Amino acid sequence: MTERVVIIGGGPGGYEAAHVAAQLGAEVTIVDTDGVGGSAVLTDCVPSKTLIATAEVMSELSGAAELGVNFLDSEGDAATSIRVDLARLNARVKGLAAEQSSDIERRLTRDGVTVVKGRGSLAGPDRVVAQLDDGSEQMLRADAVLIATGAAPRTLPGAQPDGERILTWEQVYDLTEVPTELIVVGSGVTGAEFASAYLNLGIPVTLVSSRDRVLPGEDADAAKVLEDVLTRRGMNVLSRSRMESVTRDGDVVTVTLTDGRTVQGSHCILALGSVPNTDDMGLEEAGVILKDGGFVNVDRVSRTSARGVYAAGDCTGVLMLASVAAMQGRIAMWHFLGDTVHPLDLKTVSSNVFTAPEIATVGWSQQAVDAGELQAEVVTLPLSGNPRAKMQGVRDGFVKLLCRPGTGSIVGGVVVGPRASELIHPVSIAVAESLTADQLAQAFTVYPSMSGSLAEAARRLHRV
Ligand SMILES: Cc1cc2nc3c(=O)[nH]c(=O)nc-3n(C[C@H](O)[C@H](O)[C@H](O)COP(=O)(O)OP(=O)(O)OC[C@H]3O[C@@H](n4cnc5c(N)ncnc54)[C@H](O)[C@@H]3O)c2cc1C
Numbered sequence: 001m002t003e004r005v006v007i008i009g010g011g012p013g014g015y016e017a018a019h020v021a022a023q024l025g026a027e028v029t030i031v032d033t034d035g036v037g038g039s040a041v042l043t044d045c046v047p048s049k050t051l052i053a054t055a056e057v058m059s060e061l062s063g064a065a066e067l068g069v070n071f072l073d074s075e076g077d078a079a080t081s082i083r084v085d086l087a088r089l090n091a092r093v094k095g096l097a098a099e100q101s102s103d104i105e106r107r108l109t110r111d112g113v114t115v116v117k118g119r120g121s122l123a124g125p126d127r128v129v130a131q132l133d134d135g136s137e138q139m140l141r142a143d144a145v146l147i148a149t150g151a152a153p154r155t156l157p158g159a160q161p162d163g164e165r166i167l168t169w170e171q172v173y174d175l176t177e178v179p180t181e182l183i184v185v186g187s188g189v190t191g192a193e194f195a196s197a198y199l200n201l202g203i204p205v206t207l208v209s210s211r212d213r214v215l216p217g218e219d220a221d222a223a224k225v226l227e228d229v230l231t232r233r234g235m236n237v238l239s240r241s242r243m244e245s246v247t248r249d250g251d252v253v254t255v256t257l258t259d260g261r262t263v264q265g266s267h268c269i270l271a272l273g274s275v276p277n278t279d280d281m282g283l284e285e286a287g288v289i290l291k292d293g294g295f296v297n298v299d300r301v302s303r304t305s306a307r308g309v310y311a312a313g314d315c316t317g318v319l320m321l322a323s324v325a326a327m328q329g330r331i332a333m334w335h336f337l338g339d340t341v342h343p344l345d346l347k348t349v350s351s352n353v354f355t356a357p358e359i360a361t362v363g364w365s366q367q368a369v370d371a372g373e374l375q376a377e378v379v380t381l382p383l384s385g386n387p388r389a390k391m392q393g394v395r396d397g398f399v400k401l402l403c404r405p406g407t408g409s410i411v412g413g414v415v416v417g418p419r420a421s422e423l424i425h426p427v428s429i430a431v432a433e434s435l436t437a438d439q440l441a442q443a444f445t446v447y448p449s450m451s452g453s454l455a456e457a458a459r460r461l462h463r464v
Contacts, residue, residue, distance in 0.1 A: 002027050003337060006128045006142035007329075008120035008281070011038020012322040013148030013313025015104055017329030022111040024337040029140055030113060031120035031130045037101035039150050039314075040322040043170040046100055048193060050093045051173075052354050055200035058082060059356050062200075066393050084201040087176040094173055116140075120149075122282040125306040129282075144308050144336045147283070147296055148329055151274035151314035158245035159185070165253050165267050166246050169194065172269060179203055179267035183255050185243045186271030187214040189353050192226065194269050196355035199235050206236040206263055208243055208255060215353065219366055219414045221380065221398065222359040226416070229357065229396050238263065246270070276315040293317065300343030302332035310336065318344070321351055347411075350428040352421035357397045360424035363412030363431040364402055376402040376411055379460045381453050383417050388448040394418060401427065401437065401457045408436040408463065415454075423450055437461035 003026045007014045010032030021028045035042055061082050064070075071081045108115055116138060118130040128145055130138040153168035155161060161168045167175075169190055180203075184195040187209030195207040207214065207230070214230070214237065215223040231237055242258040246268050255263045278294045287306035289297045295317030302310045310332035313325030327344060334341040350362035369376045383389040383397040397417030403410050413427035430440050441458035445451045 003143045004141060005029070005144050005146065005333070005336070006031065006120075006140045007146040007148060008032075008128060009038060009146075009148035009150055009277075009313070009315070010036035010104075010115065011148060011150050011313060011325060012040050013150070013315075013325035013329040014038065014146065015108060015329075016326035017146050017148065017312060017333045018108055018113045019111055020330045020333040020339075021337060022113050024333065024339060026333075026337060028111075028113045029116055030108065031116045031118055031128060031140070033117070033119050035101045036105045036108060036115060037097070038148075039152075039170075040325070041100050041104065042097050045322050046097050047093045047173055048169065048190075048197070049354060050096050051089065052193065052197045054084065054089050054092075055197040056356065058084060058202060059200040063393055082202075084178060084203075086178045086201075089201075090173045090175060121280065122286040122288070122309070124282075125286045125288075125309050142308070144310060144332075146302075146329060146332050147278075147281075147288070147304070147309065147311040147315055148313045148325070149277040149281070149315045150325075151276045151317075151320065153270065154272045154275050155270060156272065159243065159270055159272075160246075161270060162248060165248050165251070167267065167269050169269060169271060175267070179265070181265035181267075182206070183208060183253065183263055183265040183268040184271060185246065185255060185268060186273070187211065187237075187239075188217065188271065188273065189215065191269075191271030193354050194271060195235060196226075196230060199230065199233055200356055204234070204236075206238060206265060208241050208257070208263065209237065209239050210242040212239055214239075215359070218353060218359055219361060219400070221366070221400070222361075222414055222416045225357065225396055225398070226353075226355055226359060230355075274314060274320065276317060278315055291317065298328070300331075300345075301335040301341060302328045302344075303335070308336075319346055319349060319351075321349065323351075324349060348428070348432045350424050352424070354421070357417050358415075358420035360415045360420035361413070362424055362428045363410070365412060366400070366402065366414075369402060374411070375405055377405055377461055378402050379457045381457045381460070383450065383453060386448075386450055386453045388450050388452070389417070391448065392418070394450075399423075399453045399457050401440075401454070401461060403437045403461045405463075407434075408438060408461070409434045410437055410440060410458075413454075417450060419450075423454065426451065426454060 118132040289305040296311040312328035353359040400414040402412035410430035437458040
């Protein structure tokens with residue numbers, strides 16, 4: 001008998017699960033409101049990383065003079081003769097996101113997946129009701145349901161976005177004029193990425209951070225390097241500054257802090273975290289237990305408390321990354337359809353903060369070592385000593401490896417530098433496969449290359 005799988009939400013949690021389920025012979029339907037690809041493709045990862053691609057070009061050009069490149073109309077400083085065309089940049093962002101969404105839909109259709117455009121909710125653990133755009137309803141019977149509805153930007157009563165000058169991260173791509181003074185509220189990953197990107201696009205940025213430092217959840221050494229670079233490039237970083245409200249008067253946006261201070265600018269981006277899209281979906285009525293904050297409670301094979309109902313991605317709040325959402329979705333389908341399945345292991349997830357420099361991390365953190373959660377030797381090497389870094393004018397950044405003292409196996413790593421997202425991969429393989437520092441050290445690296453520093457750090461962990 002063919003199993004019927006209905007997936008609510010077409011982001012990476014949903015569409016990756018759909019491919020697996022289709023491959024394993026199930027009859028698959030995705031119900032999605034905003035377009036397949038989800039927020040990941042339409043408003044979050046893809047748009048922000050496309051914006052950041054332009055910011056990287058600007059940043060590299062502004063350092064070009066040191067490497068002997070001058071623009072014809074500016075002797076010495078390339079930075080003064082370039083400026084961003086925000087309207088064109090944003091048009092490119094939206095075009096690319098729409099194209100990727102269409103690509104994903106085409107691939108789903110090719111795999112035989114039915115895509116229903118509408119809002120899905122549960123009418124029991126084995127029934128999904130899709131409210132279609134024309135107002136009609138479609139009832140879909142399911143042997144398994146996957147909830148993959150994602151999350152939306154958190155807003156506060158005193159800081160309501162208006163879509164023009166007070167913006168969520170989903171609204172920034174409607175800007176056609178360059179902000180003259182941008183305030184970013186929130187110094188987690190999203191806030192830091194936007195603050196860094198707009199700074200590199202040549203826009204004055206103030207970053208309002210309620211904590212002691214930017215990126216409170218990341219490696220402390222990495223966050224320090226980033227904060228130093230941002231302030232050196234002219235960003236105004238306000239730490240221990242909690243936002244009370246954001247208001248707008250004409251062209252001026254005012255952020256009022258809880259201690260009474262105010263910051264004014266032309267635009268403000270709110271990066272205050274996310275809330276799960278789990279309201280009014282009949283989840284609890286169908287037996288799906290929600291955790292604090294409305295996130296769906298799941299185990300490591302993506303099962304909820306209701307039999308046959310799985311959940312994946314941001315709506316579970318497990319780890320808000322597209323890669324994790326996709327893996328949770330695949331795991332759910334492997335589990336339901338009886339294929340080999342390994343429970344989700346967060347200690348092997350590699351992630352990246354797309355600031356300049358980038359910060360990539362995998363496995364156990366130094367914070368866990370310092371807190372006595374595990375024993376590990378830690379070696380940190382600054383990139384400033386790396387020959388390739390010198391050639392490219394790169395001074396900021398480091399590689400850090402963590403290894404078990406007894407077995408010598410690599411349990412974690414951090415890379416801070418340009419393209420850290422690419423450089424972390426060998427460390428990620430080492431962590432996933434429990435390779436030793438010696439094994440990592442013995443593999444050839446290209447000379448000269450930034451990855452040479454990873455091998456060098458591994459050599460320093462050798463014990464006789
Ligand atoms: C600015 C920003 C940048 C990011 N960059 C990265 C990055 O570089 N790398 C990375 O790994 N992660 C990144 N993330 C995180 C990543 O975007 C999320 O982890 C990912 O989108 C989660 O995927 P998902 O499938 O759970 O949900 P989503 O991608 O949010 O998709 C959910 C879909 O479900 C639909 N939906 C919601 N409710 C219903 C309903 N009732 N019925 C039908 N459809 C519904 C939504 O419209 C949406 O299409 C970023 C996040 C932000 C905010």
